[in-house]
Amino acid sequence: MRKPCAPIQFAVLLAAALSLQALPAAAQANFPGKPVRIIVATAAGGPTDYNARLVAEVLQRVGYQVVVDNRGAAGGVLAVQAVTKSAPDGYTLLVSHASPIVIFQSLLPEKPPYDALKDLTPISHLSNVATIALVNPEVPVKTLQEFIAYAKARPGQLNYSSTGTGNMPHLTGERFKMRTGVDLVHVPYNSAPQALTAIITGEAAFGFQSPDSLEQYKAGKVRALATSAKKRLSNAPDVPTMDEAGLPGFTSGAWYGLYGPANMPKPLVDKIQADVAKGLAQPDVIERATKFGFELIASTPEQLAAHMRSEVKSWSGVIEAAKIQMK
Template sequence: MTATRRALLLSSPLLAKPALAQRRWPERPVRIVVSFTAGGTTDIIARIVGNLLSERWGQPVVIENRAGAGGNIGTEYVARSAPDGYTLLVASVGPLAVNQSLYRTMPYDTRRDLAPVTLLANVPNILVVAPDSPARGVADLVALAKARPGQLSYGSTGVGTSSHLSSAMMDQMAGVQTTHVPYRGAVALNDLMSGRIDFMFATIPSVIEQIRGGKLRALAVSTLKRSRSSPDVPTMEEQGFPGFDASSWFGILGPAGIPREVVDRASADAAAAMRRPDIERQMVEQGADPVGSTPAEFGTFLDAEIARWAGIVRLSGASVN
């Protein structure tokens, strides 16, 4: 065989193994890492989407929870994984945007080390109190805080989370001082319902059943528009906090360098899942507003969110070593 003929054969599309591998993707189970504990909002959304992707891909989609360090542990794990499309990430505003300014040292850079796939959903935070709280609205809560400086306490799912920073924003805008009590995950809700803390901003999916069951009272949502899942709950802006916007959001990413064909297919399939009427209904019932963006749209969104939360973190004074 001549050198020329050998070169032509080796360059033939039939022998282009990487291209074939990308067209066949996925040929085996895909792992989706969730950077928070099971049962939380990130986990709920990942499992809804994972089930649909498994159907579309004809392969198992395995959800793996790797919690810790405000979501940094699971996110770093994916950032350091092989960029072959078999390890993806579902993460939230915290590890993807907030932590870039909150932590003094970070083990990864969101825009350098991760490839955006799609923005799955926006999830408003909702301000909740126990049903026996005297606060019937945000104005009542602010009045209580002004009457008892430093005595009202609020829970969060951790230092620097959107749950924490939402309350810090309210304090700053209202000119009040309340006490932050950070918790690991959503355990704070138990203390809120028992009266050990006074209020909390929580993601809607984590508290919607308690609100519906009368175990918590909703005062406001943290987004500029009312939530589709809780249309009767007014926004913070409607109650005297102009421009108040501190929502959570959730997206899929892969390690930087993941094949473009994999990114495009995963993005298209996840976006199609978000548009399915039954899934849209399920997400809204859980308290999430489905999106399903392109990779480019998600990248632009990430840039804006990293910059926006940097300002919020700076104003709050929050910092983690």
């Protein structure tokens, strides 16, 4: 028969067990005790990378050591996958655009090797970037409603450009077609500059672009008809919002979020979110981001999770209705 533990032995075993249970809490209390790696779902440069480096900066201001790790291959899928396989200790985070989070599940012929709604911990919405509806200046319209009427009179005769099949400008274009009833022909390009150049040269009559395209608008090379921002942009106060242009509630544009692996302890999530929110609220950070067309949004984890679910439902409907397929 097995002998019961002596009191001293039991006390030692109990202390050991309690110390093991306390390790995660102690690690959280001392967080961050080593550098935090932010994996970025794009290559260096561009808006997703900008958001990641903004997060790195504001965390460094409050004592974090941060390493930014760009992994843009496979449209960001490999970046997301790397985070889903990481330990949920707060030392590996993800900054991503919408595509590998809420769009690829519906768009790709083979779903990504993760379910973003289950395999990631939402931490904070970071920012939105408005979309600008642009038209070639030779098209004889000055307002969005005039363009809609012009396009309806020429079904299938006008092209619209995007930065590639399945990305946000493409999906926004398809949503625009569904909402207005116009028949535009989608022409994908390999980059935003190429898609913008197509509108400038007349290869495409129309397209949706990010706010950095406003430089071409100010130079008279394109005409800006409306912006998806909630209010007029400070660097283009003469460009109406979609609501003002006659498409109330029309939403589009890119958005960016901060995530960790699934099963991160809530106190740890709340700490990171609070540190990021505090940094994004600094006047100098807001001013700098606004100049680049970013609307900073430091949401709660719950708000980001709800936004993810809403975006999955919204864009999957567009993808299904437009019969968009990635080869």
